[in-house]
Structure formats: C-alpha cells, structure tokens
Amino acid sequence: MNESKISVRYAKAFFSLAQEKNVLSEVSSDVTLLHELHKDANFRILLTDPVISTKQKKNIFKNVFEGNVNELTLRFLYLMAENGREDYLPITFLNFLTLYRKYTGIEQATLTTTYELSPELRATMKLLIERLFNTKVELSERIDEELIGGFVLRVGDKQLDSSIARKLEDTKKALLLSK
Numbered sequence: 324m325n326e327s328k329i330s331v332r333y334a335k336a337f338f339s340l341a342q343e344k345n346v347l348s349e350v351s352s353d354v355t356l357l358h359e360l361h362k363d364a365n366f367r368i369l370l371t372d373p374v375i376s377t378k379q380k381k382n383i384f385k386n387v388f389e390g391n392v393n394e395l396t397l398r399f400l401y402l403m404a405e406n407g408r409e410d411y412l413p414i415t416f417l418n419f420l421t422l423y424r425k426y427t428g429i430e431q432a433t434l435t436t437t438y439e440l441s442p443e444l445r446a447t448m449k450l451l452i453e454r455l456f457n458t459k460v461e462l463s464e465r466i467d468e469e470l471i472g473g474f475v476l477r478v479g480d481k482q483l484d485s486s487i488a489r490k491l492e493d494t495k496k497a498l499l500l501s502k
Contacts, residue, residue, distance in 0.1 A: 358420065
C-alpha cells in the first residue's frame with residue numbers, strides 16, 4: 324500500500340472519530356500544532372529514528388503532549404507509534420486538515436507578495452478575500468521578490484495574478500504579437 328493511501332485512511336478514521344466524539348474543533352487545533360511542530364528537526368528525528376523504541380516514543384508523547392492536547396489526539400499518536408506509522412504523521416496531518424477545511428467550508432488562500440504584510444493589512448486582505456469568494460479562508464503568505472510589485476492570490480483552484488511581473492510579461496507578448 325502506498326504512502327498516500329495509508330495517510331488518507333488514517334486521516335479519515337481520525338477525523339470521523341473526532342467528529343463522532345464531538346471534539347473535531349479541538350482535535351483540529353491539535354493537528355495544526357503537531358503539523359507545525361513537525362517542522363522542528365528534533366521532532367522529525369524522534370518520529371523517524373529506528374533506534375528509539377515504540378515504548379520510548381509513546382513515553383515521550385505522553386510526557387510532552389498529555390494535558391496539552393485532546394486525549395483522542397494523544398491516543399492517535401500512540402496508535403501511529405504502535406503500528407510503526409510515525410513516518411506518515413506529517414502527511415496524515417495534512418490530509419486531516421484538508422478534510423477539516425472541507426467540512427467547515429474553509430478555503431486555503433495563498434497570497435504572494437514582494438514583502439511581508441503588516442498584521443493590519445493581512446487582516447484586511449483576509450476580509451476582502453472572504454467577501455470576494457464568499458467563503459471563510461485560511462490565509463498563508465509567500466514572499467517572492469521576482470514579482471517586482473503587486474500580488475498573486477490563489478484560492479482553491481482559482482488564481483488572480485496582479486503582479487507587475489505578469490503585467491510586464493503581458494505587455495511584452497502584446498508588443499511581439501502586434502509586429
């Protein structure tokens with residue numbers, strides 16, 4: 324069985340159980356936290372190091388997460404360790420968050436600009452995007468200095484490219500076609 328199928332099955336089962344136990348919102352927050360934590364090299368080593376036994380991993384999970392995450396989340400971490408599926412946690416978390424966004428009607432939006440937005444401008448952009456697309460959004464940012472100026476907004480499978488780089492490229496194409 325390939326990695327994708329494994330992680331999707333675990334994510335669906337975990338999502339369904341959290342929904343059934345009426346702790347979906349809390350578990351989603353836990354999963355978001357754990358997904359962010361996976362960016363830490365030490366945490367990744369803990370998950371993938373074959374020298375660390377399952378029992379040791381479970382003890383570490385207990386010491387670090389007990390009281391800080393929902394009991395269901397902790398039990399899920401134990402299950403993944405017991406089944407030797409720790410390597411699949413990051414992609415399982417991504418699949419879980421995708422299911423949660425779909426369930427709650429939240430679209431992922433990525434705003435690419437040439438500089439980091441201020442918190443006020445970020446909040447304003449998020450509000451404008453939510454109104455424009457008539458949906459709640461989870462906004463992430465990327466910085467790409469090659470845009471020169473302007474922005475590129477991607478919401479779901481839609482893209483709005485209002486960058487100066489795009490406008491220059493369009494102008495160049497128009498000039499070449501007019502010859």
